[in-house]
Amino acid sequence: xxxxxxxxxxxxxxxxxxxxxxxxxxxxxxxxxxxxxxxxxxxxxxxxxxxxxxxxxxxxxxxxxxxxxxxxxxxxxxxxxxxxxxxxxxxxxxxxxxxxxxxxxxxxxxxxxxxxxxxxxxxxxxxxxxxxxxxxxxxxxxxxxxxxxxxxxxxxxxxxxxxxxxxxxxxxxxxxxxxxxxxxxxxxxxxxxxxxxxxxxxxxxxxxxxxxxxxxxxxxxxxxxxxxxxxxxxxxxxxxxxxxxxxxxxxxxxxxxxxxxxxxxxxxxxxxxxxxxxxxxxxxxxxxxxxxxxxxxxxxxxxxxxxxxxxxxxxxxxxxxxxxxxxxxxxxxxxxxxxxxxxxxxxxxxxxxxxxxxxxxxxxxxxxxxxxxxxxxxxxxxxxxxxxxxxxxxxxxxxxxxxxxxxxxxxxxxxxxxxxxxxxxxxxxxxxxxxxxxxxxxxxxxxxxxxxxxxxxxxxxxxxxxxxxxxxxxxxxxxxxxxxxxxxxxxxxxxxxxxxxxxxxxxxxxxxxxxxxxxxxxxxxxxxxxxxxxxxxxxxxxxxxxxxxxxxxxxxxxxxxxxxxxxxxxxxxxxxxxxxxxxxxxxxxxxxxxxxxxxxxxxxxxx
Ligand code: G6P
Numbered sequence: 001x002x003x004x005x006x007x008x009x010x011x012x013x014x015x016x017x018x019x020x021x022x023x024x025x026x027x028x029x030x031x032x033x034x035x036x037x038x039x040x041x042x043x044x045x046x047x048x049x050x051x052x053x054x055x056x057x058x059x060x061x062x063x064x065x066x067x068x069x070x071x072x073x074x075x076x077x078x079x080x081x082x083x084x085x086x087x088x089x090x091x092x093x094x095x096x097x098x099x100x101x102x103x104x105x106x107x108x109x110x111x112x113x114x115x116x117x118x119x120x121x122x123x124x125x126x127x128x129x130x131x132x133x134x135x136x137x138x139x140x141x142x143x144x145x146x147x148x149x150x151x152x153x154x155x156x157x158x159x160x161x162x163x164x165x166x167x168x169x170x171x172x173x174x175x176x177x178x179x180x181x182x183x184x185x186x187x188x189x190x191x192x193x194x195x196x197x198x199x200x201x202x203x204x205x206x207x208x209x210x211x212x213x214x215x216x217x218x219x220x221x222x223x224x225x226x227x228x229x230x231x232x233x234x235x236x237x238x239x240x241x242x243x244x245x246x247x248x249x250x251x252x253x254x255x256x257x258x259x260x261x262x263x264x265x266x267x268x269x270x271x272x273x274x275x276x277x278x279x280x281x282x283x284x285x286x287x288x289x290x291x292x293x294x295x296x297x298x299x300x301x302x303x304x305x306x307x308x309x310x311x312x313x314x315x316x317x318x319x320x321x322x323x324x325x326x327x328x329x330x331x332x333x334x335x336x337x338x339x340x341x342x343x344x345x346x347x348x349x350x351x352x353x354x355x356x357x358x359x360x361x362x363x364x365x366x367x368x369x370x371x372x373x374x375x376x377x378x379x380x381x382x383x384x385x386x387x388x389x390x391x392x393x394x395x396x397x398x399x400x401x402x403x404x405x406x407x408x409x410x411x412x413x414x415x416x417x418x419x420x421x422x423x424x425x426x427x428x429x430x431x432x433x434x435x436x437x438x439x440x441x442x443x444x445x446x447x448x449x450x451x452x453x454x455x456x457x458x459x460x461x462x463x464x465x466x467x468x469x470x471x472x473x474x475x476x477x478x479x480x481x482x483x484x485x486x487x488x489x490x491x492x493x494x495x496x497x498x499x500x501x502x503x504x505x506x507x508x509x510x511x512x513x514x515x516x517x518x519x520x521x522x523x524x525x526x527x528x529x530x531x532x533x534x535x536x537x538x539x540x541x542x543x544x545x546x547x548x549x550x551x552x553x554x555x556x557x558x559x560x561x562x563x564x565x566x567x568x569x570x571x572x573x574x575x576x577x578x579x580x581x582x583x584x585x586x587x588x589x590x591x592x593x594x595x596x597x598x599x600x601x602x603x604x605x606x607x
Contacts, residue, residue, distance in 0.1 A: 002086075002100035002605070003028035003072040004178065005195050006159040006169040008216050009186030012199075014038075014068035016061045019052075021188075021195035022070045024243065026052050027251075027395050027595065027602040028100075028191060029074025032085035035059065036096035037068035038166045043096050047085035051596075066216075067166060069159045069189075071098040074601040077106070078123030087161075088127040090134035091118045094163045097133065099126040100191060101155035101176040102606050109151065128152075133160055141170045145211050146226045148172075155352065155606065159189050169214040172224075173206050176605045177350045177378060180204040180212055180219055182233060187214045192374075192603070193236055194243040194393055201236040205376040234376060242392040250594040252396035252488070252584050257447065259577065260440035262405045265390040267437065270412055275433050277416045279387055286385070288420040291341045291367065295334070296323040297357045298345035299604065301399040302406060304480040306345050308572060309410030311473050315569075316418035316432065326353040327607070330360050340366040343413075347394055347402035348603040349377020356607070358382050371409055373402050387413070396595040397602045398488050400580045403480065404443075407573050411436055435567045439574060445564045446577045450585075453578055456543065456559055457585030461489070463514045467505065468495040469531060470518035473572045478518050481579030488587040488597045498524075498531040511539035516579075519546045519553060520563070520571035532556035545575055 003025025007017045014037045022033055033055040034047025044065070048054040052072060071086035078084035087096040103109070106125035109132065114120065118131045132151060137144040141162065149172055157178035160170045171178060171189050181188035181196040181203055188196040189212070193203060206212055209224040221229045248254035271277055294313055296306035303325055310323040324332070326344075330353065336342060342361040346354045349372035358379060361368050370383035373391050380386045389405035415432055418424040424432075460466075466485065468478035478495035485493040496505055498517075509515070515535045519528040525546075532542050533556055544557035548565050561578050563571065587594045 002074050003191045003195070004069070004098050004100055004157055004159050004189065005191070006069040006098070006171065006189035006214065007186065008067050008167065008169055008214050009183070010066055010216055011185065013061060013063065014065040015059055015063050017199070018068050018070035019056060019059065019061065020198065021190060022052055022072055024194040025191055026072050027397060029072045029601045030596050031075045031080035032073045032082070033071065034085045034087050035068060035070045036087040036161055037063060037065035038161055038163055039063055039065040041163055041166060043089065043093060043161065043163050045087055045089060045096060047082055047087070049080050049082050049085060067161060067169065069096065069098045069161055069169060076102055076606055077125040084122045084124050086126060088122060088124065088130045090130040092134055095130050095134045095137070096161050097126060097130040098159045099129060100157040100605060101174070103128060103152050103156065104154035105152065129158060137162065137164070141165055141168060141213060142211065142222065142226050145170050145172055146224065149209070149211070149224050157191060167215055170211070171206070171214065172211045174208050175352060175355060175378070178206045180206060180214065182219060185216060187216065187219055189214055194395070197236060197243065203234045203236055203376070204231045205234065205381070207381070208378075238392055243395060250396065250584070250588070252398055252400060252594050255394055255396055255401045256577065256580050256584065258392065259401045259404045260443045262391045262401045263408055263440040263443065266405050266408050269390060271433060275430055277412050279416065283385055286367065288417050290339060291319065292339040294319050294321045295329070295336060295340060295342045296321065296345065297326050297329045297342060297354065297361070299326045299351050299353055301403050301480060301483065302345040302347060304476065304483065305403050305406035305410065306343070307476040307479065308407045308473065309343070309345070309414070311476065312411050312414035313417070316414040316424050317421060318418065318423040319421070326351065326357040330357045334360065334364070336361060336364045336366045338365040338367070341369060342366045343369045343371060344379055344383060345371045345406055346379050347373045347399055347406070349374040349379040350603050350605050351379075352605050352607050355379055355382065371406060373405070395602070397597055397600050398484055398583070403576065404573065408436065408439070411573070432569065435570050438566060439570055442564045442566050442574050443577050446574070446581070449561065449578065450581060453561065453581045454585045456561070457582055458589050460514055461586050461589045463491055465508070466491055466493040466514035466516060467501070468493060468516045468518065469498045469501060471498045471524045471527060472521060474518045474520055474524065474575075477572045477576050477579065478516070480576055481516065481518070481583070484580055484583035485586065487600060488583055488592065488594055489590060490592070491586065498528055501531065502534065506534065506538065509535050509538040509540050513540045514543065515540040516543045516545065517556070518575060519544070519550065520575045521568050522550070525550055525552055529553065529556055545578060547571060
């Protein structure tokens, strides 16, 4: 949520580097974009509401400037207009600030600054930082930042340039991500790795309440009191082409196509040739017999992956498991203690609600485990244990390949805990491992039906509403299917347990209402046929998603999508893929911006 880039260099011109970085960060927010550079000892600033393209159209890249900051915005305080776009300037026009997060005490600070004669030009919380820093700066950037952090409250990743101190960027973070890129005669700050991967693979992860001063050949990092710290430099192993479209019309389609690879890599890295699951040494030291309950906590698609995971944990580890939305968990005074394992799932590892829920669980002495896709992310650093999903960078706002790898990881984790707690036999464990091995190949077979799914998408693209129904585990994937559809195609879709529709929602079914009936479980076929008949009798247009051999389902289907036959336990993971494709093709057929749906952001770093 909001993307930040900063550059201090000598060879590449600042505008070119910053616009390129913003292009890679645009997925974090596309309400507006802006840039501030130091040109001839003065700050030059340009910002435009709307997509980054609007800014690019008015910027020339050949300006003689080698220091600058840029920002893509997902609006919180103040509507998306030019004046509310970042960077924000101080009253004396010497300081420019980009910010990701929320300054919670901004209104008190704003009043104080207005009383001191500062004129505000935006409705944002960020502008107070620009004026405050200008007031606090007395020739020493570190001193000014230390004093600033004592005054502001909330969450922030900050990048500040100063025309009186033109060779450096001063930055700091608290609960919003910020990384530092170490280049050859050039250094960077960014919200995320893809923004600077073109220039360097050497990254320092700034921790909470740390300050960094970035110069062309030097980076100084201190704690919030200005005491210098020594930090490790991490090498990024993945490649840039994983973060580009590589000829695909949208990231989402490319990322769905990468799902078989993600599954295969997960199994290759976490299951050894003997079939044993290995999550590393720290993991093997945990006494799972002491774990009496498991909680899974996440947001959005990661939450729906958690719902599937909860099902696997109950099945294989036979442990009482609850799955909760992070923003609710935190404020529900959760009853957890040191006998609980709390699993936090997050693609980005930066979702603030999930991060705060993790802090709550730690305060209550629970064991915490993060499942995340981003190395060095805040959630991965805060948890006792970490497992990385191996989906590779996910750019499209709608999560697809990360979801699949999260579910596969939860499947493996459930088997691992089940065996450790002696709740499943080695035979069942081995057989269950074998079952997941066919998943990658079966996802590949869904891709052969792309044309059929596309045709169906064109047929349903003008529907206003849709209901997804399923029973048991299929109800969990119905929820993910409905979310995918609504977030990118703007069709109002909701998911319900098949048996529950008759308790209210069936009143909404009329002629041609779309109902997507999901059945991946052999023992549910008859029940789901009955539910499908109930809606058909009221005029619904029924789309069935089921396994190839469940031919009985054809009887109630106006349209049918098959997945290959696969063991019932793995079938729900596979069935999500056609639901993702259906949502993708509907959004594309409607001519929508698939990768950047309105009002959404990939990484939500505000509460
Ligand atoms: C946002 C994204 C979703 C994502 C959710 C949780 O809402 O648009 O795609 O599922 O955040 O993100 P996380 O990074 O924690 O998985």
